[in-house]
Amino acid sequence: MQPYAGRDGLEDGRGQRSLLGDRSPMNRRGFTLIELLIVVVIIGILAAVAIPKFSSTKGKAYLATMKSDLKNFASAQESYYYDHSAYYDGAVPSAALSYSPSSGVNITITAGDVAGWAATATHDIVPNTCSIFVGGAAAPAPATVEGAPACN
Numbered sequence: 001m002q003p004y005a006g007r008d009g010l011e012d013g014r015g016q017r018s019l020l021g022d023r024s025p026m027n028r029r030g031f032t033l034i035e036l037l038i039v040v041v042i043i044g045i046l047a048a049v050a051i052p053k054f055s056s057t058k059g060k061a062y063l064a065t066m067k068s069d070l071k072n073f074a075s076a077q078e079s080y081y082y083d084h085s086a087y088y089d090g091a092v093p094s095a096a097l098s099y100s101p102s103s104g105v106n107i108t109i110t111a112g113d114v115a116g117w118a119a120t121a122t123h124d125i126v127p128n129t130c131s132i133f134v135g136g137a138a139a140p141a142p143a144t145v146e147g148a149p150a151c152n
Contacts, residue, residue, distance in 0.1 A: 059126055062104075063151050066121040066130040069101045070149040074132060077117055087117040087135075111137040118143075128152055 073092070076099035080088045089112030093100035101107050104124040111118040116135020122128075130151040131143040142152040 059128075062123050062126045063128055063130065065102050066105055066123055066128070067149040067151065069105045069107060070119065070121050070130055070132045073099060073101070073107055073119060073121075074134060074147065077112075077134070086114045087112045089113065089117070092119075110140050113137075121149075 076097050077087055080097055088094070088097045089109055090096065092107040092109065101121070105121055106124070107119055107121050109117060109119045110131075111133075116133065116137035118131065118133035118137040118140050120129055120131040120140050122130075128151050129142070130149050131140040132147065132149040133139045133143050134147055139146075143150045
């Protein structure tokens with residue numbers, strides 16, 4: 001004889017209904033508090049490892065932007081030289097040079113004449129400095145190879 005399945009569960013053999021129905025405490029489905037805490041701890045560990053890696057990547061991106069701006073500035077200087085037979089030695093950005101650096105990048109010409117030029121780049125966010133030189137101009141630190149931007 002089948003037990004009667006009432007609205008609140010099954011009747012046991014004594015005519016009483018069980019609130020658990022056919023589920024015993026061992027058959028309950030779901031996550032325990034311990035399992036959830038373990039998952040939260042693992043996610044926290046992964047976040048603690050990943051966040052510093054992303055912040056260093058951001059700094060490298062700013063350095064790459066400064067190097068790229070110095071390379072573009074070198075091209076603008078060469079274009080100016082072919083038009084005027086001297087390198088530009090003024091404020092950047094300039095309409096005469098027709099060059100403008102990226103947002104947040106500041107380029108300063110440290111030397112510029114017929115023999116060569118040198119420039120440094122800084123960024124509003126990172127404390128690093130990048131520099132480049134061409135020709136007979138004195139190499140500003142950290143540049144050591146002519147025409148190749150270098151950063152500290």
